[in-house]
Amino acid sequence: MRTLPQLLTGLLCIGMLLDPGAVSAQEAKPIDELTKLAEDVFLFRHKAHQGLVVVTADGVIATDPISVEAATWLKAELKKLTAKPVRYVIYSHDHADHIAGGTVFADTAVFVSHWRARQDLLEKKPVETPLPELTFTDRLFIDLGGKHVEAIHVGRNHSDNSVVVLLPRERVLFAVDFIPVEAVAYRRMRDSYPEEWIESLKRVExxxxxxxxxxxxxxxxxxxxxxxxxxxxxxxxxxxxxVLNGMSLEEAKQTIRLPKYEQWNGYPDWFLENIEAMYQYLSVH
Structure with missing residues (x-):
């Protein structure tokens, strides 16, 4: 079972897929911000990590708290939008770099995850992150203050317990780590299931x-x-x-190129690591 330090070092994730110019732009941004996606729906960013926030007449539905620092800022910021507390916190998956800090909302919120995420968290015992109280297998509906939110497990991909959060009326989908936007996968695709990942993307489609x-x-x-x-x-x-041609890993890394994706974030730095991860996976599957 993965340890918390391994997750924190291994899952800096796709958000660091930035070229030098983009890094400068990112540094110029505030550490924390809310960006409106739809009416009463916001993307919460803390440094390179992001979560979804839905404000309703009866309280707030939030996803990944990210860290104590991030969640503390968000809790204060939400008071500018509503007097109602956070009622639900949905964990996108069990990786600690996204779900630490949930204790900030533990006084008012019910914590939600896929059932496998709870099992993994029970074994890892992460700090400052409440265990999910409400778990599900395939799909969970939350109706609060006139808003309808669906948490959906679409199969194994970046982890074995990732869920997406769908707002059907607002036509917004929140997905963490397994659907980068015009970027290659993060480094060696740690803890992933490549063939099932592809199938999970088809379900999202x-x-x-x-x-x-x-x-x-x-x-x-x-x-x-x-x-x-x-x-x-x-x-x-x-x-x-x-692999079928009998190439070694080093030969494959020297030979394989996907020019269609050369302009994507992360390609210059991580494409060879993507090859390595896929080679090792296919060598045993």
């Missing part, structure tokens, strides 16, 4: 939404789900052929 709000990086569109699925499919096809 069947959902009805327009705006893709990610856990890191720029806001995208539904089209970006297909684009990243095609990247994984192209990568898997090329690496599988290299």
């Amino acid at each position: 069947q959902l009805d939404f327009d705006v893709l709000a990610p856990g890191h990086g720029p806001v995208g569109r539904k089209e970006h789900v297909r684009m990243f699925r095609e990247y994984l499919e192209d990568l898997m096809r090329e690496v599988r052929q290299a």
Whole structure:
């Protein structure tokens, strides 16, 4: 079982997919900010991590608290929008760099996750993160103050317990770490399930939404789900052929190129690590 330090070092994640110019722009931004996505729906950013916030007449539905620092800022900021407290906190998955800090909302909120996330958290015993009280297998509906929110498990991908959060009326989908926007996968795709990842993206494509709000990086569109699925499919096809041809890992890394994606964030630095991860996966599957 993964340890908390391993997760914190291994899951800095897709939000760091930035070129030098973008890093300068990111540094110029405030550490914390809320960006409106739809009526009463906001993307909360703390440094490179992001969560979703839904303000309703009866309270707030929030996703990943990120850290104590992030959640403390958010709690104070929400008081400018509503006198109602945070009623639900939905964990996107069990990785600590997204869900630490939940104790800030523990006085008012019910914590929600996929059932496997709770099992993993029971074993890891993360600090300052309440265990989910409400878990589900496939899909959970939350209706609060006139807002309808759905938490959906679309299969294994970046983890075995990732869920997406869908707002059908606002046509917004929140997804963390497994659908980057015009970026390659993070480094060696730690803790991932490549073939099932592709299938999970196909399931996301069947959902009805327009705006893709990610856990890191720029806001995208539904089209970006297909684009990243095609990247994984192209990568898997090329690496599988290299394995079948008897290439060593180093030969595959020297040979395989996907020029279609050369302009994507992370390609210059992490594409070779993506090849390595896929090679090792396909060598045993």
